[in-house]
Amino acid sequence: MATIDLSQTGGKRAAPRDWLRLSATLCFLSIAAGQLLFTAFILLFYYPPSLSGDFAAWNAKPLIKGFVPGDPGGNLFFAAHVLMAAVITFGGLVQLIPAIRGRWPAVHRWNGRLYLLSALVLALGGLWLTWARGTWLHWAGAVGISLDALLILLFGALAWRDARARRFAAHRRWTLRLFAVASAVWFMRVGYMAWGIAAGGAGIGTAMDGPFDIFLAFANSLLPLGVTELYLRTGARSKPAARSAVAVVLATSAIVILVGSAGAWLMMWRPYL
Numbered sequence: 467m468a469t470i471d472l473s474q475t476g477g478k479r480a481a482p483r484d485w486l487r488l489s490a491t492l493c494f495l496s497i498a499a500g501q502l503l504f505t506a507f508i509l510l511f512y513y514p515p516s517l518s519g520d521f522a523a524w525n526a527k528p529l530i531k532g533f534v535p536g537d538p539g540g541n542l543f544f545a546a547h548v549l550m551a552a553v554i555t556f557g558g559l560v561q562l563i564p565a566i567r568g569r570w571p572a573v574h575r576w577n578g579r580l581y582l583l584s585a586l587v588l589a590l591g592g593l594w595l596t597w598a599r600g601t602w603l604h605w606a607g608a609v610g611i612s613l614d615a616l617l618i619l620l621f622g623a624l625a626w627r628d629a630r631a632r633r634f635a636a637h638r639r640w641t642l643r644l645f646a647v648a649s650a651v652w653f654m655r656v657g658y659m660a661w662g663i664a665a666g667g668a669g670i671g672t673a674m675d676g677p678f679d680i681f682l683a684f685a686n687s688l689l690p691l692g693v694t695e696l697y698l699r700t701g702a703r704s705k706p707a708a709r710s711a712v713a714v715v716l717a718t719s720a721i722v723i724l725v726g727s728a729g730a731w732l733m734m735w736r737p738y739l
């Protein structure tokens with residue numbers, strides 16, 4: 467798995483290059499802070515009952531379909547899903563730290579394999595929970611998250627193929643795209659909170675059927691993917707104006723992510739710990 471290359475190489479104009487690099491670093495740090503909070507919530511709320519078999523404790527938090535008495539298969543799928551959720555969320559951050567790849571390449575390789583395995587389990591298991599167990603409120607949410615699962619499977623396969631062929635530049639690109647879409651469920655929570663704080667919850671329906679719900683059902687993967695694509699396409703030969711514009715997009719994203727993550731911790735996660 468490749469690391470995020472925060473230093474786009476080349477280019478003679480130092481100032482624009484530094485702004486892009488700084489804003490990419492800020493964006494990564496805000497994602498890391500938010501995803502560490504999400505990991506902490508999963509470890510504290512879901513791990514103890516899932517590992518001890520006290521599945522009924524999941525329902526202390528509002529869920530569409532968490533623990534269901536008389537549904538051992540569905541409950542086991544849910545348990546596997548939340549256990550893997552912490553692995554992928556923490557593991558993705560570890561993969562993106564350049565120093566780890568440089569100093570401990572074996573850690574990078576094994577964590578990369580674990581990351582791809584957890585992506586596979588979460589995408590296939592998530593599709594099963596959605597369509598076979600029937601865990602959905604509105605068609606847009608179900609279709610949006612299923613599209614995300616398909617993107618995870620596609621980008622994971624392409625990242626794996628290029629790593630095996632030792633095409634590391636292409637591998638790095640696919641892993642960044644994979645990271646963007648594998649973070650979609652976290653982006654969705656952060657997006658709800660940031661929007662709730664900024665717009666007072668306008669467009670959010672009681673059954674996740676409002677205009678904002680429908681927008682976010684698809685934007686949770688496509689928006690981060692779009693920003694990743696912009697970053698990947700802004701190379702050393704891009705015009706300074708383009709580099710500055712992408713720097714502004716990344717810096718704005720960092721602020722939105724910080725606000726949304728703080729909101730998610732305070733309103734969505736901490737009340738249940």
Ligand code: HEM
Binds near residue numbers: 530551593611
């Ligand atoms: C790849 C990264 C993923 C992570 C980190 C993740 C994480 C989680 C977590 C933490 C929960 C528990 C609900 C909560 O407390 O908010 C959950 C539930 C669920 N996830 Fe995922 N998930 C991922 C991918 C997916 C995908 C791709 C799908 C669908 C295709 C999916 C479908 C579901 C469903 C249906 C539930 C049950 C929701 C409920 O009952 O309210 N997940 N997931």
